[in-house]
Amino acid sequence: MRGNERWLLELMAGTLFLLLLVRACLEDLRRREIPDRIGVLLVAAGLCCHIAGISPPGCGPGPLEFSERLAGFFCVSIPLGTAACLAPGSFGGGDIKLCAAGGFFLGWKAMLSAGAMAVLSAGAAVAVFLLTGRISRREGIPFGPFLCLGMTAGFFLGEELARWYVGK
Structure with a gap:
């Protein structure tokens, strides 16, 4: 595959990934539900990327190994x-x-970073909402937007964030 073709495939895959995250975020905010088709499309995009030998920036x-994608599928979704x-x-x-579908697309390192960022940002938001009285202790907030934020960061900075988290 030539450089121009590879660049175009990476751009298309990245655009699809980010658009699916936007859709998941909006659906969770609006209906408090993330449609299954978004996960199916993320896994399909991850498979296509694996076959084409491309990975998120x-x-x-190098390209992600299938085992890295599979580990990404499970590393945050199981917890x-x-x-x-x-x-x-x-x-x-x-x-x-x-989480599972995004992890398959991103691989385990980027997904661990994404999961940590999602939990930390959601925790900070809940603390602010509780302190300002916008929610009570019994109320929940949609977690999908925070996952999408984390996965977007993982898409662009996943391995770098993982190294920063562990202090290397």
Whole structure:
């Protein structure tokens, strides 16, 4: 594959990924639900990227191995799923599926960064909302927008953020 073709494929895949995240964010804000088709499209985009040998800009210089994508699928979705089982209502199924699909697209390093950023930013937002009286302790907020924010950061800066988190 020539440089121009590769660049165009990377641009198309990245644009699709970011547009799907925007859609997921808007759906979660509006309906408190993330449609399954968004996750399916993210996984399909990840498979196409794997076959074409391309990776997001924040995922290092070379293409992601299939094992890195598979690890990305599970590395944040399993902890979220476990939390949802232990504390019902903490996370919805759409959040968990979005994490899995986004992780398959991004790979495990970028997805760990994305998950950490999502949890930290959501925690900060909840603290502000509680302190200002915008929500009560019994109310929840949609987590999807914070996942989308984290995955966007992971898309552009995933490996760099992962190194910063672990202090290397």
